[in-house]
Amino acid sequence: MVAGGITGIVLGFSAQTVIANFISGIFMYFDKPLKIGDPVEVAGYSGVVNDIRILSTRIRTWDGTLVRIPNEKIFNSEIRNLQKYPARRVDVLIGIAYKEDISRAIEVIKKTLEEMPLVLAEPEPAVYVNELAESSVNIYVKAWAPSEKWFDVRST
Structure with missing residues (x-):
């Protein structure tokens, strides 16, 4: 029992x-x-x-x-x-050497973003120096992509 x-x-x-x-x-x-x-x-x-x-x-x-x-x-x-909104932001951190031309690097990144068909023009991508790290200048890139293509943009 x-x-x-x-x-x-x-x-x-x-x-x-x-x-x-x-x-x-x-x-x-x-x-x-x-x-x-x-x-x-x-x-x-x-x-x-x-x-x-x-x-x-x-x-x-x-x-x-x-x-x-x-x-x-x-x-x-x-x-x-992450599918509920039509666009998602892709955030990327890029480190460049201190000896490199920061303005030129930002210019090249912006031009590259303009040429990427999956990156949205609006809202406009943001590219700026985020941090002066120990061994690099870190440039932060914020760009928008259609939600269904977010992973593709993030991977390129």
Whole structure:
């Protein structure tokens, strides 16, 4: 009889997680905070939603790893859906040697941005000296790209 009670308690605790994930999956179905193909940041992971199931969601991280996240964790986490806005900013830090011409470097970077078809003209890209580091002058580049092409621009 005691063994049956202990078994019932163990099953109750183990079922609690499954039930929480199931209910969170139902809430996510109606709330639709993300959909397959959306680039997201959630529960400490960043990548593209690969699959949404009733108990868990799978995200392919930017390095190609497939991560399964329980829906309860997603439902209780802050979700940054990077597809919800038409444009996203790409931030890049470029270090150049102190002996280089800073004005010329900024000019070359701006010209390169103008020639990149996926970089938006508005809002205008910002290029400026961010820091005089120990071994380099760090130039910060902020440019905007269509959300669906953000990763392509970031990779070039």
